[in-house]
Amino acid sequence: MRLRRGMREWASLGAAALAAMALSSAALAQAYPSQNITLVVAYPAGGVPDVIARILGPALSDRLGKPVVIENRAGASSTIGMASVARATPDGHTLLLGDTSLAVAPNVVAKLSYDAQRDLAPIAPLMRSFMTLMVNPKVPAATVGELIALAKAKPGELKYGTSGFGTPPHLGALAFIQAAGIDMLHVPYRGVALALNDVVGGHIQVVFVSQSVGASQAKGGNARVLGVYGEKRVASLPDVPTFRESGLDTQFADQGTWFGLVTTGGTPPAILERLNVVINQVLADPPTKGKLEAADFHLTGGSQADLAKLIADHTVHWRDAFKKAGLKPE
Numbered sequence: 001m002r003l004r005r006g007m008r009e010w011a012s013l014g015a016a017a018l019a020a021m022a023l024s025s026a027a028l029a030q031a032y033p034s035q036n037i038t039l040v041v042a043y044p045a046g047g048v049p050d051v052i053a054r055i056l057g058p059a060l061s062d063r064l065g066k067p068v069v070i071e072n073r074a075g076a077s078s079t080i081g082m083a084s085v086a087r088a089t090p091d092g093h094t095l096l097l098g099d100t101s102l103a104v105a106p107n108v109v110a111k112l113s114y115d116a117q118r119d120l121a122p123i124a125p126l127m128r129s130f131m132t133l134m135v136n137p138k139v140p141a142a143t144v145g146e147l148i149a150l151a152k153a154k155p156g157e158l159k160y161g162t163s164g165f166g167t168p169p170h171l172g173a174l175a176f177i178q179a180a181g182i183d184m185l186h187v188p189y190r191g192v193a194l195a196l197n198d199v200v201g202g203h204i205q206v207v208f209v210s211q212s213v214g215a216s217q218a219k220g221g222n223a224r225v226l227g228v229y230g231e232k233r234v235a236s237l238p239d240v241p242t243f244r245e246s247g248l249d250t251q252f253a254d255q256g257t258w259f260g261l262v263t264t265g266g267t268p269p270a271i272l273e274r275l276n277v278v279i280n281q282v283l284a285d286p287p288t289k290g291k292l293e294a295a296d297f298h299l300t301g302g303s304q305a306d307l308a309k310l311i312a313d314h315t316v317h318w319r320d321a322f323k324k325a326g327l328k329p330e
Helices: 002-031 048-064 079-086 101-108 144-153 168-180 192-200 211-219 251-255 269-284 286-294 304-325
Strands: 037-041 068-072 094-099 120-129 131-135 159-162 185-188 206-210 224-228 257-264
Touching: 002 269, 037 048, 037 079, 048 068, 048 094, 048 120, 048 257, 048 269, 048 286, 079 094, 079 101, 079 120, 079 257, 094 101, 094 120, 101 304, 120 269, 120 304, 131 144, 131 168, 131 192, 131 211, 144 168, 144 224, 159 168, 159 192, 168 185, 168 206, 168 251, 168 257, 168 304, 192 206, 192 211, 206 211, 211 224, 251 304, 257 269, 257 304, 269 286, 269 304
Parallel strands: 037 068, 037 094, 159 185, 159 206
Antiparallel strands: 094 257, 120 257, 131 206, 131 224
């Protein structure tokens, strides 16, 4: 009898504890946010992640009731910005507009000051962006095939610019180089806009940029777009074939550069859940959705688990691609 009574008492205490935790969790989510929110972009102002952040920021602010401040913390293949979020207080007030570099960083930086899977918490996938291959108009190649032939005739002479080792423009170039079996010289810049300027100026020959940037530059006659990633052609560049149409298997790169929202590891689950709900609502808002789609972003949204899987799958893929290219963490 006493044993049964004791078990019932423990069960009651356990149920009460769980109920208290649930109430505490709900209260925590309801009280959040209690201060301004910082949205870190690990790239310079003007790049694709920065554009996304400045579209999402006001919409997030409206739904969360607090200002969202964009903070550009570029450098070291985007790991400076990621590290700053990993070290932040785990209360959901510091967010990161992350991208594929979340999965690539462990493969390019030898001694990271953080562990992405432990120190960063996924909130939701956001969208995808598909890159284009652009060349200076004076490059004697009007098609992907002609550029490949030129690169094979002059191994290591053609220069391609990126926003740094392991960043999306570099991944786009790496996938193309491996699929084509060619050798080009990597020229890293502090931002892809600087690389683009040097392609237009004729200082380097090749750069991989977003579809919207590629379409704009092609329309102005500043550069020539030879190919696009993805399974189908894009409306803004209807005459430009996909790499698949040109006979190249660019593997994961055809999935596009993905973007996701993350925060500091250890952030309470209730806050992560609320942020997931809010960001998916923001992506469905007609004004915000319209602005992003007009810039050629393909909105996805999704769960915390969806983003975690993206990071895990791409970490393995790009680790193998870097190994194949003979690239080691530095």
